[in-house]
Structure formats: C-alpha cells, structure tokens
Amino acid sequence: MSVFHDLAMGFGIALQPTAILICFAGVLLGTFVGVLPGIGALAAISLCLPLTYYMLPVHGLILLAGIFYGAQYGSSTAAILLNIPGTPSAAATCLDGFPLSKKGRAGQALFVVTLASFFGGCVAIILLIVFAPPLARFALSFGAPEYFAVMLLGLIAASTASSGSAAKGLAMVVLGLGLGMVGTDVTSGTYRFTLGMVELTDGINLVALAMGLFGIAEVLTNLASSESAAPPARSFRLREMLPTRREAKDSVRPAIRGSLIGSAVGALPGTGPAIAAFLAYAIEKRVSRHPERFGTGVFEGIAAPEAANNASVQAAFIPTLCIGIPGDAVMAFMLGAMIIHGIVPGPQLISEQPEMFWGLVSSFWVGNVLLLLITLPLIGFWVRILSIPRQYLYPTILFLICVGVYSVNNNVFDVFVAVAFGLLGFVMNSLRYPVAPVLLGYILGPLIEENFRRTLFISNGDVTAFASSPVSIIFLALSVLALVWPLYSHRRALRRARSAEV
Amino acid sequence: MRSIAKIMAAAVALLPFAAPALAQAFPEKPVTLVVPYPPGGNVDSAARLIAPRMEEKLGQPIVVENRAGAAGMIAAEYVKNSDPDGYTLFMAANGPLLFAPMTMNRPKAYDWKTDFAPISSVSITPMALTVRSDLGIKTLPELVERADSDGLLMASPGAGTTNHLAAEKLMAETGKKWRIVHYKGNAPALASLAGGETAFAFDQMSVILPQIKEGTVTPLAVTSKERVKALPDVPTLAETGVVDFQAVTFTGLLAPAGTPKDVVAKLVDAVDYALSDEEVQKRFADLGSDTQAMSPSEFGDFLAEMDKTWRPVVAEVNAKR
Amino acid sequence: MKSVSVRLGLWAERIFAAFLFAMGGVLAVYGWDYGLGEMNDIGPGAFPLGLGLVLMALALRCAYEATPEDSAERDLSALLFMVPGIVLWALLIDWAGLVAATAVLVLFCIPAEAKLRPLGALVLAVLLCLAGWLVFIEGFNLPLTLFGAR
Incomplete structure (x- = not known):
C-alpha cells in the first residue's frame, strides 16, 4: 500500500532529531499556554511565527501545530483541578472533572483525560492519513441546511444535558443564544445590542465570557460560601494516580465515541473543539445508563469531551491542508504561516508537496507520544496546585485571568466584560443556574442563526430546503429523537421505579 | 533586556550632542506597528514581514502589536490618540482606514484625511472574479447576464468588505442584479464556492489561486489596474470592456496627524528599504500581494482616489439596510 | 474583616428571574426594532425576538418553580x-x-x-x-x- 510508503517517508522527516526537538518544544509550550487560563494557543503561535522564518518550512509547521494541539492537553488541567477551563474548549470537562477533584480523584481524572486525549488524537490522525481527501470533500458538501441541522442537534442534545431544574437549564441556553447575537449581524451587517460601544461590534469575546463565567465566578463563589474547594492530594506518586480498573473501564467507550465525534466535528470548517467537546459530553450523557450521575464526577463525563476536543484539533487540519479552508482562527493563522513559507495548502498539496504533508502528519503522532510522556509525569506536579493555600491561589488565578483576557485583543474592555460575567456567574452559581449552557448557547447561537437564515435566503424562502439532503434529514431526525428521548427515558425510569417498589 | 541595553548605549553615544541632536535622534526607543486584526491575516503578515528590515534601517526594535476588534476601529482610534511622535504607527488596510468609519455611524469616528499622516503604502492585493467551472461561463458579460437571469448566487466574506463593495459597484454599473450571500470571513465563503452552494465570488489572489489551479473555479477578471503575474491570461476589469474601476486591498503605514516631517521621512526611508529587499518581495508575492512603496503624497492621493471610488458605494449599501 | 453575609432566599430567585425576564424583554423589543425580514431574507431581528419571548416565558417558569429550599448563605x-x-x-x-x-x-x-x-x-x-x-x-x-x- 502506498500509504505505508508515504508514512515511512513522513516518519523519516518527523523522526529526525531536529524535528523531534522542535516538536517537543512546540507541545511543551502548547501544554503550558493550555494550562494558563485565558492565554490560548494563538498567543503562543503568533509569538513563534517569526522564529519559524529561519527554519525549514516543515519544521516551522511542526512547531506551530505542536503548540496548537499541545494546548488541548493542557487546557483540561485547570478545568479539573480548579473548575477553570484553560481554554474555552475545556469547559465541558469542568462539568465532571471538578466534581472528581472534589472527591479526591484529581490525579486519576488527569490520568484519564491524558489517555483520552492521546486516544482521540490518534483516531483523528488515522482518519487524516487514510481518508483525508474524501473527508475534505464530505466537509465541502456541507451547505447551510446541513450545518443548521448539525448545530441544532448539538444545541438540543446539550441543552437537555444539564442537571438540575430543566427550566433553569433552558433559560441559560436561551440567554447564551441571546448573548451570541451581540455584535455585527453577518447576514445584513446590522449592529445588534452593541449599546453604542465600538468594542462590542465584534460581539462579546469568547475568552472573556468563559473566563468570567467559569474562572472569576468560581473564585467568588468559593470565597463566598463555606463549601470547600477540592481537597489537596495526600500523595503525589504516579502510582497512586492510577485509576482503578473500574474507572478505566468506564472511560474506554466514551473515549472511542468522543474521538469519532471530535474527528467529524473537527473536519467541518467553522466549528471548533469547544463544540466537539460539548457535543461529545451531551451524547455520552444521552447514551449512558445512569445519566443522573453526570455532573457529580463520573469518568465518562471527562473522557468523552477530552477525546473529542483533541480529536477535533487534529481533524481540523483536514480542511486546512486538503482544501485550503481553515476551520477556525488558529487554523487561519496556520494557513497564513504556510503561505508565508511558500506552501500553498489546497487540493494540490498532497500530490505536489508530499514530504510536507506526510512529514507534518507523522509529526502529529510524534507530538502526541511526546505529550503523553510530558503530561503523565506532570500530573503529580499539577495536583500539588491543590495544596497551595487558597489565600495565595485565588489572587494568582485572578491575576492570570486578568492578563489572559487582556492578551486576547490587548484591550482592557474584555477584562470588564469578564468581570461582568464573573458577577453573573456568581449569582448563577449561588442560585443553582448552570453556567455551561450559557457558553454553549453563545457558541452555537450565531452558527444556528446564520445557517438558518442562509438556508432560506438561498432557497428563496422554500422551507423544504432544510430537509433537502440525506445528511440534513438524518440530523434533523436525530434532533427530534434527542428532544423526545429524555421524556421516554424519564417515563421508563418511573415505570422501573414503580415496578421495583412492587 | 537587549532593548534596554541598546537604549543605554544610544543615550551614552548621544550625550555630547544632547539637545540639538534631538530631531536627528529618532528613533530612540522601539517603534510599534499597530495591526487592526488578530495575528495571522494578510495585514498582520505584512507588518511582520517588513518589521525586521525596518529594524535594520532604524536601528531600533519594531514591535508588532495586534489590537483587533470593531472592524479595525479600535486600532485606528488607538493610534489616532497616540502621541504624534512616530513611535506608534497604524498598519492600515481598506476596511479599518476607509470603510469602517463610513459604515459605522459614530459621532467620534475618525477621518483618515485629518487624523492620520500617510507614510507609505506597503502592499497591494488584487482580487479575482471567479465562477464555478462546472457552470461553463467563460467571460464577464456572460456571467453578469446569467447571474441576473438565472439567479446565480454570489459569495461574500462579509457585508462591507472590499469583495462585497466591488460586487455592488459591478451591479450598479452594469444595471444587473444578483443576490449576495454573506459569510463570516474568507474561509466559509470559499468553502461555499468550492462546495457549490454559491456560484461566483470576488476573492483575494492568495485565497483563490489554489482553487483556480485545481480547476474548481474559472477566473474571469482581475480587479487591479494591470494584469496579475500569476494569471497572465486573465483580463483586468477594464479590459473586459464591461466596467472600468479597480478594487484592490492595500496595506500601508500611517502615523497620527501632526507627526514631524523629518520623522515621517525617516519612516518612509525605512519602509522603502524594507520593500526593496528581494526576500521580502518574494514573501509578499507568496501571499498573493505586490509590494508597493509610495511617497507620503502619492499614498495620500491613492487614498483619496479610493475614498472617491468607494464612498458612494458604501453610502448606497448603508441606505439599503 | 467582618463578613457581609446574605441569605439568598426566594427573593433572590425572584429578582434573578425578573432580571432574566428583562433580558428577554430587551431581546424582543430590540429584535422587533431590527426588523423581521421576509421569508426569503430573514431579518436581523427575527432570532432576537423569538429568543426574547422564549426567555421571558422561561423566566416566569423559573420564578414559579423557585422554592425557599434553594436558599443558601453567602458571604x-x-x-x-x-x-x-x-x-x-x-x-x-x-x-x-x-x-x-x-x-x-x-x-x-x-x-x-x-x-x-x-x-x-x-x-x-x-x-x-x-x-x-x-x-x-x-x-x-x-x-x-x-x-x-x-
């Protein structure tokens, strides 16, 4: 098979000592920015771009790509330990990760997410190797109705996934959708809800929103209540961080499902790892036999989203490399970097510059193995964060959030936005309104609205356009199922409970 | 740290000349290029490409600072409100400098004529008008005709972009009408074109060249004054005989209004020096752009011409929504 | 530092529900103002209007559901x-x-x-x-x- 020949060539490039060293530097830096709240991969990548001018093009890309997927490994750390996602894509990991920490299973949780991330990465890379061009064509066949159907499924699946009061969960989804409307309307160019503030014409900043709702709100909530944060670990030996056989077994299937969902979502331009992670979490809860335990600290609830977000960032290279269409801001930057290096991503890349393509793809594997080797020994170190007295930890977190949020646009306005959402999040935590649905609604809202309106615009008002392709029909059907399923399973549970009483 | 050492060294070296040397002393600290977009785009790349060479010429570090947001207005206002001493410069492009203040109805909006001092343009990026190859359309008149009669859809990377405005002008001048689908940026617009959801589009050269090479789309015209090196067989808009205007995106450097003439002159030299470097030219060519240095007055005239061409089009678009 | 404690009871739930109701109102009113568009060109106001109405309904539901047991002491x-x-x-x-x-x-x-x-x-x-x-x-x-x- 020629794939093996190509791969051999790729590894020939990726396993050169220089390439390994550069890859190591990239993933290490990525892990680091991933752990720091607010500072994302983009900051580190733009920092390293000038350095890559002096490298071989393939080395430069290995470095930048390493930062990108390395950040996904790091971002779950603060999510699990402190309930603060290092990047917005780890927000779904907070839902069960932090409760696990509270139960004293922080080390095990970090262990599981590391393996899940590695697994997700590997699945996506295999797909990238075997199916890249057909997957890219499949992604291209997604038009407005297909995007609408997929996003709708994501929204419905996830909005019925929060625990606690259904009305409160739904209200938060809708609030998030509303927040997503702020800014310039893509379809008409109208400024909506900008309150006359020029800073709001690009919408509310995602990082500011996430760091406010999760980070600042978490600090305020902890200080204001008598509830304790996660207990410090008693031992820092790696052996004691190993999950039990049961915990490991619980995580396998979710990691597989998460990897597949993440790969599929990642291959679609315009989606991103946060959507992949939320979707994987929601679906995991949906197929679980004990959905009520989600949110209380189950390993399924962290393995799935972490496998998904890492798979999605690897799969995001599919449209970027194969059709020259970047999936998100970071990928757009990578694309720019490639062009500066004289590499034109597009349909011709694989045939015209095979060493480039296969070298980069092979380096993903090298990078994921390196990340495994870096991250596992670090778990003991990260868990020590929980032993830092909170009077020093919390000011430090606030400081990191301030700098991180500021750094996104080098603008203090975003810090004010984060404070406002910190207050909102505090009130929501206190009154048991879930925060994750706000973030989800905010991310999905603009995509759903845009594609809904675009579908009707293109079809000239014909509603049947929504069900014009097999893909959109399948996803619309799944959306209906996702709506009906909770009712059904609720009734079944009732029936079971009744028969158990008898 | 290195910069501090450099400043110290410079200060010591300049000590004997003290006051009278002040004017000659520019620059005595790092110069900042403010980019109105996040890292990664054309404008950001342009700034990062010229920065190292300008550094060589000026003998001071050049810092590229991204202040994205509000279609570039945040960066523009930041530079406008900086001291006019040549240390804070605006790496401008069409949108942030010209279109944004026209579109946004704001009392405090800035005006490039009164608030900025042009230094030099840096690069010019032409666009290509392309149509999906499977439609079999080969010329611009044919496209305009069929877009109107068959209801072909055009992809635009956003309302108010040069791409969108070029289409509005083409419609106005030909008297034909078609529907424009707006996407959020170049990538989804291109995906819709390549995937067949839309039929034709104006796209920046770097974005569309791979698709042209692949044969997915057929180029009908380029929007620059002269033909583009990468597509020698494709006519300019004027050569098609249908319309006569050019629609290019540019990048250029401006200082806050009131920056001393000699400081501007030094910066002009530095830009000239950077753009005369063959390596730099090659990198711009890879990005699908041509380097283009102008004197401050030429750059001012260039901006005035752009302003004259596009202000009525923007006003028209604004009135419609 | 003396603590400033507040017991969050029904009143807090109600106030927050009222806040959500108001947010819904803002969405709806502005949505109406931005224009609903046509079937083949949905306007920028249609989604905000719809979301606003739903949010107002959900806010009422949240206020109705609120029970005193949800209360907690906050410093x-x-x-x-x-x-x-x-x-x-x-x-x-x-x-x-x-x-x-x-x-x-x-x-x-x-x-x-x-x-x-x-x-x-x-x-x-x-x-x-x-x-x-x-x-x-x-x-x-x-x-x-x-x-x-x-």
Missing part, C-alpha cells in the same frame, strides 16, 4: 473587594503598568480573604509581578509595561 465580602480589585487592575494596566495594577489587585484581595496577611500579600504581589514580567512581557511579548507609558 459577600469577597465580592465587594475582589470585583473592584479586578476593575482597578483593568483601569491601571495601560497607563500605570503591571506592577501597580497587580499590587492593587492583591491589595484588594486582603480584606476578601481572611488568611491573606499583608506580608504574605506583599510577597505574592512581588512574585506575580516577577512571573508576569518573565512570562508575559519577556516571554509572550504582550504589550504590557512594568511601570506604565513606554
């Missing part, structure tokens, strides 16, 4: 000091620089956190500034300054 002293601390950080960072802004932020954490002593706070502020300078200014080249105006 607001952290909030009262930390939030101004962050706001001041943001106000100071551009013109006064990282050192002053961070010092103020940590200073405002002292009354919010009983166990944070002035000496500990001083050490913490110094360490954060040092780390911030190393990582963010030298490392990531963020456009921050240590002592303001470049």
